[in-house]
Amino acid sequence: xxxxxxxxxxxxxxxxxxxxxxxxxxxxxxxxxxxxxxxxxxxxxxxxxxxxxxxxxxxxxxxxxxxxxxxxxxxxxxxxxxxxxxxxxxxxxxxxxxxxxxxxxxxxxxxxxxxxxxxxxxxxxxxxxxxxxxxxxxxxxxxxxxxxxxxxx
Numbered sequence: 001x002x003x004x005x006x007x008x009x010x011x012x013x014x015x016x017x018x019x020x021x022x023x024x025x026x027x028x029x030x031x032x033x034x035x036x037x038x039x040x041x042x043x044x045x046x047x048x049x050x051x052x053x054x055x056x057x058x059x060x061x062x063x064x065x066x067x068x069x070x071x072x073x074x075x076x077x078x079x080x081x082x083x084x085x086x087x088x089x090x091x092x093x094x095x096x097x098x099x100x101x102x103x104x105x106x107x108x109x110x111x112x113x114x115x116x117x118x119x120x121x122x123x124x125x126x127x128x129x130x131x132x133x134x135x136x137x138x139x140x141x142x143x144x145x146x147x148x149x150x151x152x153x
Contacts, residue, residue, distance in 0.1 A: 036138065040129075043144060044077075053114060055105075060143075088143075114151055126142070
């Protein structure tokens with residue numbers, strides 16, 4: 001009896017897969033998954049005098065459709081004001097046009113006090129560094145986000 005149920009399930013799965021197959025050449029093939037890309041985030045944070053700022057929290061926030069902030073990555077600037085993430089926890093969402101990057105001074109007066117800042121997708125540069133490979137892999141992109149923070153008064 002158990003083998004009979006397994007055969008029925010195999011048959012249903014076969015029909016499900018067959019029903020998703022494309023009928024015309026211009027149809028998009030039905031596959032399980034979601035388009036994705038690999039993203040690298042790099043940048044520098046400086047004060048208005050051009051000096052690097054250490055210890056600034058950099059938060060990459062990805063938006064998708066109507067969901068707000070579904071994927072976040074948090075980085076910190078080093079002694080040279082540089083931050084870098086080689087692989088963001090981010091899936092392909094309109095080439096990062098629905099993302100923001102937040103810069104926050106959270107250490108108080110330790111190394112100066114700076115105003116927080118948010119960069120919209122129009123404020124940073126996205127370059128494709130590897131072309132797409134297949135239907136769901138959209139390639140590799142580098143997001144470059146340099147910014148200057150103003151001192152708090």
